[in-house]
Amino acid sequence: QQGPKRVSPTGRPSAAADADSQTGEYLTTAQGLRLHDTDHSLKAGDRGPTLLQDHHLREKITHFDHERIPERVVHARGAGAHGTFRSYGTAAGLTSASFLSSEVETPVFVRFSTVVGSRGSADAVRDTRGFATKFYTDEGTFDLVGNNIPVFFIQDGIKFPDVVHAAKPHPDREIPQAQSAHDTFWDFVSLHTEAQAHTMWFMADRGIPRSFRMMEGFGIHTFRMINADGETSLVKFHWKPRLGVHSLVWEEAQIINGVDPDFHRRDLADSIEAGAYPQWELGVQVFPDTGDSTFEGIDLLDPTKFVPEELAPVRPCGLMTLHANPRNYFEETEQVAFHPGHLVPGIDVSDDPLLQARLFSYLDTQITRLGGPNFAQIPINRPHAPVNDMLRDGMHQVADHTGVAPYRPNSLDAGCPFQAGAESAAFIDIPQPVPESAKVRKAPESFADHFSQAALFYRSLSAIEQRHVIEAYTFELGKCYEEPVRIRQLESLANIDRDLCEAVAGGLGLSAPEAEQPVGATDRYPSVSQVGQTWPVD
Numbered sequence: 126q127q128g129p130k131r132v133s134p135t136g137r138p139s140a141a142a143d144a145d146s147q148t149g150e151y152l153t154t155a156q157g158l159r160l161h162d163t164d165h166s167l168k169a170g171d172r173g174p175t176l177l178q179d180h181h182l183r184e185k186i187t188h189f190d191h192e193r194i195p196e197r198v199v200h201a202r203g204a205g206a207h208g209t210f211r212s213y214g215t216a217a218g219l220t221s222a223s224f225l226s227s228e229v230e231t232p233v234f235v236r237f238s239t240v241v242g243s244r245g246s247a248d249a250v251r252d253t254r255g256f257a258t259k260f261y262t263d264e265g266t267f268d269l270v271g272n273n274i275p276v277f278f279i280q281d282g283i284k285f286p287d288v289v290h291a292a293k294p295h296p297d298r299e300i301p302q303a304q305s306a307h308d309t310f311w312d313f314v315s316l317h318t319e320a321q322a323h324t325m326w327f328m329a330d331r332g333i334p335r336s337f338r339m340m341e342g343f344g345i346h347t348f349r350m351i352n353a354d355g356e357t358s359l360v361k362f363h364w365k366p367r368l369g370v371h372s373l374v375w376e377e378a379q380i381i382n383g384v385d386p387d388f389h390r391r392d393l394a395d396s397i398e399a400g401a402y403p404q405w406e407l408g409v410q411v412f413p414d415t416g417d418s419t420f421e422g423i424d425l426l427d428p429t430k431f432v433p434e435e436l437a438p439v440r441p442c443g444l445m446t447l448h449a450n451p452r453n454y455f456e457e458t459e460q461v462a463f464h465p466g467h468l469v470p471g472i473d474v475s476d477d478p479l480l481q482a483r484l485f486s487y488l489d490t491q492i493t494r495l496g497g498p499n500f501a502q503i504p505i506n507r508p509h510a511p512v513n514d515m516l517r518d519g520m521h522q523v524a525d526h527t528g529v530a531p532y533r534p535n536s537l538d539a540g541c542p543f544q545a546g547a548e549s550a551a552f553i554d555i556p557q558p559v560p561e562s563a564k565v566r567k568a569p570e571s572f573a574d575h576f577s578q579a580a581l582f583y584r585s586l587s588a589i590e591q592r593h594v595i596e597a598y599t600f601e602l603g604k605c606y607e608e609p610v611r612i613r614q615l616e617s618l619a620n621i622d623r624d625l626c627e628a629v630a631g632g633l634g635l636s637a638p639e640a641e642q643p644v645g646a647t648d649r650y651p652s653v654s655q656v657g658q659t660w661p662v663d
């Protein structure tokens with residue numbers, strides 16, 4: 126029952142009135158009172174004092190005083206763009222989701238971000254990048270809230286505050302902005318060795334992308350799909366950039382961060398304005414839903430593991446084109462609210478314990494960040510499907526609700542949303558057995574291997590890429606001043622690759638420790654020679 130959407134032909138929210146677009150003939154107060162002067166306060170006499178009765182002065186200053194909202198607790202710095210997603214219809218055998226199963230076009234809004242730095246930090250830092258997409262489908266909004274790296278730091282969402290505390294600037298001096306160049310970061314990843322695979326990915330060139338337009342995106346978690354016949358599959362989402370994957374080299378990044386800290390957001394906005402619209406193909410890796418959520422020995426519920434494309438090819442299912450810049454950064458890029466729990470019929474979550482915690486966290490944080498529970502009414506967050514909820518009142522309520530009985534069933538208001546047959550188009554949780562087991566507060570044994578995929582990724586790199594990795598570890602660990610922490614991180618590298626460990630240890634002036642539990646990538650994944658980018662982009 127929200128008012129009509131303000132959406133322009135490009136899918137962008139458009140200004141409803143002259144006041145919004147600042148094109149009116151004259152200036153008014155927020156109440157519509159016409160003003161003749163906004164440059165001078167009202168004073169008792171030429172030289173003051175200023176009078177408290179100047180309501181325009183008070184309104185202007187008061188509003189300004191409250192212009193800022195809290196930045197996101199992570200992913201604070203971002204850049205967004207509007208576009209469309211054109212489905213190839215090839216996923217019809219996997220999912221009933223209308224935006225994937227038929228050849229339709231769906232409006233999207235994408236926000237790219239760094240993870241650790243504050244809103245004013247530089248773009249070309251070594252960090253993971255967020256890649257969040259909102260699909261405004263005719264069945265409700267679907268959000269794919271992913272990153273440019275296919276694995277995550279931790280295996281259980283209860284560790285998320287811990288890893289973020291370790292990666293954010295030290296609490297005493299609030300430095301550094303960079304994720305990886307400090308004691309607490311290396312302390313965390315060397316104590317929590319499940320973080321080693323993700324750390325390896327962003328010590329590699331992917332940690333300093335050339336452009337948002339040249340990044341892959343990954344949903345990371347395994348999701349469950351259900352098709353029109355009720356058959357289920359497990360999937361992982363992938364975005365493949367049409368421009369290919371490209372990175373900066375470290376020296377370039379250092380110069381760029383000084384010369385143009387807005388390098389990535391400028392590149393995105395400029396390319397769209399010039400008509401060089403960035404494009405990504407969406408694809409899925411598909412795994413049989415056999416009940417154990419395991420594929421080729423890889424636990425699909427462990428978000429620190431990816432499945433090499435040689436073992437499960439990525440099947441293309443649509444093309445995304447970003448073709449319009451936001452009109453207003455705050456209204457759109459800052460106020461957009463993504464949530465991995467924004468699902469549509471045909472796509473459901475898996476039991477991945479990281480994903481399960483995310484399902485709580487996003488809505489919870491947005492209630493604070495966006496000032497109460499009604500932020501779904503902000504234009505950028507409004508679904509393009511009809512909304513008929515029973516959510517009422519609360520801070521910043523702007524819907525004009527009618528009717529007297531916001532509960533179902535009722536006998537007082539006309540019309541009842543649950544007509545016969547309506548369930549067929551509704552979201553139904555895919556039925557899944559719940560294990561018969563005692564309550565458990567520990568990681569499963571199948572999450573125990575922390576090193577083989579880091580080794581797999583490292584060995585898939587070319588010699589020059591491996592050199593970049595060695596230089597990155599050497600530089601970043603060189604900023605870690607606690608020697609026991611450096612040595613503990615070298616112990617992890619020893620478990621990943623002997624040559625890598627020796628090269629980094631040499632660069633730090635330390636001796637390389639012995640491996641405690643060598644798990645060779647080639648032993649674990651004998652058929653895999655390389656990862657990623659095996660999908661041709663034309």
Ligand code: HEM
Pocket residue numbers: 196197198199200203236237238254255256257270271272277281282283285344345346428461462463479480482483486487490491494
């Ligand atoms: C924000 C990705 C894990 C909590 C974000 C954003 C992305 C993202 C892309 C920025 C969204 C935007 O542009 O507005 C991921 C990925 C994860 C992950 C790929 C793991 C696979 C987690 C976990 C938690 C969490 C485990 C908490 C338990 C948050 C919060 C925000 C956020 C609180 C800020 C949201 C907001 O203020 O709107 N995440 N995240 N994330 N994430 Fe995650």
